[in-house]
Amino acid sequence: MSRLGTIWLVAGRELKERMRSRAARVVTILMPVLVFLLIAIPALVHRPASATTLGLVGRPAQTLSADIQAAARATGVTVRLRDEASPAEARRQLGQGRIDVALALRGGAAAVTVPGSVGYFETQTLSPRVQAILQATLNLWHEQRVLLGAGVPVPVLRTALTLVPLSVKTLKPPPKDMVARDVAALAAAFLLYMTLALYGNAVVAGVAQEKTSRMAEVLLAAVRATDLLIGKVLGIGLFAFGQMVLTVAAAFIANAVFQNTAIPGTVWTLLPSVLLWFLLGYVLYAFAYAVAGTLVGRQEDVQTIAAPFMVPLIAGFMLTYLAIAEPTNTAVRILSFLPPLAPILMPARLALGHVAPWEVALAVLLTILAIWGEVRLAARVYALALVHSGPRLTWRSALKLNRD
Amino acid sequence: MLEILGLEKRFGDTWALRDLSFEVREGEVFGFVGSNGAGKTTTMRIVMGVLGQDRGEVRWAGAPLGFAARQRFGYMPEERGLYPTMRLGEELEYLARLHGLRQEDASRSAALWLEQLGLGARAGDEVQVLSHGNQQRAQLAAALVFRPAALILDEPFAGLDPVAVDVMSGVLREQALQGVPVLFSSHQLELVERLCDRVGIIRxxxxxxxxxxxxxxxGGGERLWVDVGRADGLWAIGIPGVHVLRQEGTRTLLDLVPAADDQAVLRAALRQGPVREFHRDVPTLTELFRSTVSEEVAR
Known part of the structure; x- marks a missing residue:
């Protein structure tokens, strides 16, 4: 059999055994379902704010309709107005949900009635913006009454009480989609951090099982250590990639069906870069995790031996917060080229939109070079440490095996 | 033929192998015996390429043993190893395929060996649920499933019940009859003596x-049991090249150096009166091994 054939055979076994495991099957189904629900449920529950329907009770209140509309236009709120003949009628309409607010004027005072209810995510009473519109209109109405009483001529009054338009100018306007970019950067960093740690641990556990079950010695009589290593990393990687693709597909479908507006569009355009960096990051970390798996003496050593890899993964994720706070920070820019951090930090920076194409190319190149060097060393240490019996090996003693 | 030529291996300051040479011929069962730590496992691991040697060479069919030829060697390591959660039948198929068999051949061969070793009904079971004895049989099946060109078996009989020992012995003899050289180590010396064509003692x-x-x-000279009806062996003292080893009642065990004349012993015995017993003592492998080990302890 060719070496490629052997690698595929090893990878195929990894894939098949993983698919046979009940826990892995549950996760494979659960992850897409969970993501689907996470997108679908908020979209179903959280309806976008529609126009507020305001019931004006009686003649006095109905005279305010033009002022209310003007104030609503100035604040960018859509208000629909309905005339209600009596307070009783207004209450009936409120009860049936035909109007959201009822406004009545009695003498010099105003009364506002709302139905009041509790929704899934908030207590539904009068929205602050509608309340502000009503307050501004009532203030205007009150001033008008007082000034008319004091004998101010109507044309003067109209001119005096016309709303002055307020125009806001920002010297350094933030990008329109800044929040969306921050969310996308954080989401990408979190997803990569989680998946690299998850599947890296799967590699350590798999290799450790081969060592502690003494299977390695039987295998190495039939397979070159390098082919065994590559096949294992490939098999687990294919399974991981399959799970990710299923999860991403579930997210796409949920978004297409339910149109969750809380998820910014940039998240979707970021996916190719997330998948690329997942591949690079997985290969980089998986080979290191595989060598770590050969150092164990017992299966119980797996957690201890895998722990150091969490440091760069967590660092990459935490540095994403710094990148969000200061997108042009020099330290973050430099650190994002380092191969152990690049798979998390570079896609996060890409999401934030402050990365030149040469920076991405350099980070990819450095990561590929690191993988190349790592695989050469890993294959040698892997072959020696995998059949080394006795207590747990340290990294130093494993490298010494290679030199000896 | 498998040739081991001048193998040397050191672990730190300890010599594990020193100028070790022997060969296992086609169709031969070669028993490899020695005390714990004598170097049996290290030799087998070097043959299988699991360990590298410091000096010396392993040759197969007249050429240095390389990866491709070694891929056709069946190996049973000292510490047994199979994937515990894999189904037995699938595991054997997988190993057969890794050793170069096509899928259909691998399936057929796995089924055949499972049947032959009495595990046919367990093909769908995970390896970890099998008893110790059945795991041993499974391990042997793993070494045989790809029709190996040679067999290297480290302690294949350890922990087997008498029935399983008979099954395993039968399989090894059968393989040798088909021309496969079989190298195996064991501490069960009577079994080695019974089963092996040749034996190597490593120290x-x-x-x-x-x-x-x-x-x-x-190699150790000749030994004779002589019974002349005397309760001491004084009559044999003075015969050139002859030493009294032991006295059991009226029987005397004599050790003759290679050049000594057994007829001189017979004549000396006849001079004492009627000779009731005069025969060669053939030591068992166990005795040979003990004498080798006692030499080691004496050193």
Whole structure:
């Protein structure tokens, strides 16, 4: 059999055994379902704010309709107005949900009635913006009454009480989609951090099982250590990639069906870069995790031996917060080229939109070079440490095996 | 033929193998015996390429043993190893395929060996649920499933019940009859004596004796049991090249150096009166091994 054939055979076994495991099957189904629900449920529950329907009770209140509309236009709120003949009628309409607010004027005072209810995510009473519109209109109405009483001529009054338009100018306007970019950067960093740690641990556990079950010695009589290593990393990687693709597909479908507006569009355009960096990051970390798996003496050593890899993964994720706070920070820019951090930090920076194409190319190149060097060393240490019996090996003693 | 030529291996300051040489011929069952730590496992691991040697060479069919040829060797390591959660039948198929068999051949061969070793009904079970004895049989099946060109088995009989020992012995003899050289190590010396064509005794990383049991026995000179009706062996003292080893009642065990004349012994015995017993003592492998080990302890 060719070496490629052997690698595929090893990878195929990894894939098949993983698919046979009940826990892995549950996760494979659960992850897409969970993501689907996470997108679908908020979209179903959280309806976008529609126009507020305001019931004006009686003649006095109905005279305010033009002022209310003007104030609503100035604040960018859509208000629909309905005339209600009596307070009783207004209450009936409120009860049936035909109007959201009822406004009545009695003498010099105003009364506002709302139905009041509790929704899934908030207590539904009068929205602050509608309340502000009503307050501004009532203030205007009150001033008008007082000034008319004091004998101010109507044309003067109209001119005096016309709303002055307020125009806001920002010297350094933030990008329109800044929040969306921050969310996308954080989401990408979190997803990569989680998946690299998850599947890296799967590699350590798999290799450790081969060592502690003494299977390695039987295998190495039939397979070159390098082919065994590559096949294992490939098999687990294919399974991981399959799970990710299923999860991403579930997210796409949920978004297409339910149109969750809380998820910014940039998240979707970021996916190719997330998948690329997942591949690079997985290969980089998986080979290191595989060598770590050969150092164990017992299966119980797996957690201890895998722990150091969490440091760069967590660092990459935490540095994403710094990148969000200061997108042009020099330290973050430099650190994002380092191969152990690049798979998390570079896609996060890409999401934030402050990365030149040469920076991405350099980070990819450095990561590929690191993988190349790592695989050469890993294959040698892997072959020696995998059949080394006795207590747990340290990294130093494993490298010494290679030199000896 | 598998040739081990001048193998040397050191672990730190400890010599594991020193100038170790022997060969296993086609169709031969070669028993490899020695105390714990004598170097048996290290030799087998070097043959299988799991360990590298510091010096020396392993040759197969007249050429240095490389990866491709070694891929056709069946191996049973000292510490047994199979994927515990894999189904037995699938695991054997997988190993057969890794050793170069096509899928259909691998399936057929796995089924055949499982049947032959009495595991046919367990093909769908995970390896970890099998009993210790059945795991041993499974391990042997793993070494045989790809029709190996040679068999290297480290302690294949350890922990087996008498029935399983018979099954395993039968399989090894059958393989040898088909021309496969079989090298195996064991501490069950009676079994080795019964099963092997030739035996090698290793001590301190060196091969101290190799050959058939009869040849090994000869290597130590000749021993004679003589019964002349006397309760001491004084009558034999003074015969050139003869030493009294032991007295059991009226029987005397004599050790003759290779050049000594057994007829001179017979004449000396007849001078004492009627000779009731006069025969060669052939030591068992166990005795040979003990004497080798006692030499080691004496050193």
């Amino acid at each position: 301190g990383g060196r091969m101290v004796a190799a050959g058939t049991v009869a040849e090994l026995a000869k």
